[in-house]
Amino acid sequence: MPHSWFWWCLAALLLLGGATVFYYNRLVFNRHRVAEAWSGIDVQLKRRSSLIPALVECVRQYMSYEQSALEALVQERARAMQLVDSPMGQRAPVEAQLGSQLRQLFALVEAYPELKADEQFRELQGNISEVENHIQMARRYYNGAVRELNVLVESVPSNLVARLFSFTPADYFTLDDPRDGQSPKMEF
Secondary structure (H helix, E strand, O other): OOOHHHHHHHHHHHOOOOHHHHHHHHHHHHHHHHHHHHHHHHHHHHHHHHHHHHHHHHHHOOOOOOOOHHHHHHHHHHHHHOOOOOOOOHHHHHHHOOOOOOOOHHHOOOOOOOHOOHHHHHHHHHHHHHHHHHHHEEEEEEHHHHHHHHHHHHOOHHHHHHHHOOOOOOOOOOOOHHHHHHOOOOOO
């Protein structure tokens, strides 16, 4: 009889060890998926920032007295570029403000039909619209990856493994202003 207790304890330890390894691997997988998803957002944000100087220069040629709008856009881009290596929580509001400045610029463009007809401007407008759509898709993917990780970190029994190995919930990519999640309106 004492011999069977040994086997039961051994089986329980093996089962506990197997469950720990399983949940640990799922947590690691999801943590890496969140990092990869943030990388996707980061790439699109950098791509958008790289298009802004050409857009500003193109618009500047037509909108000489709308200088304040262009300066605000350039300042927001500079702030965003300073935070390139910052955590998502610090960077997201600045990027949202940059998107808001882009929307304001495209609203001003409506008063300049000759600018709207300019081929270079239309190409830049199309590229920025495409990037904004990619940013929106990347945000959705990131938030889905965060949801999966957070569910594992907070639900039983994986939360026991998460606490043991110091896994923490990730932050969602949220926007203060719902309009910041919309692509700038671009009419051709």
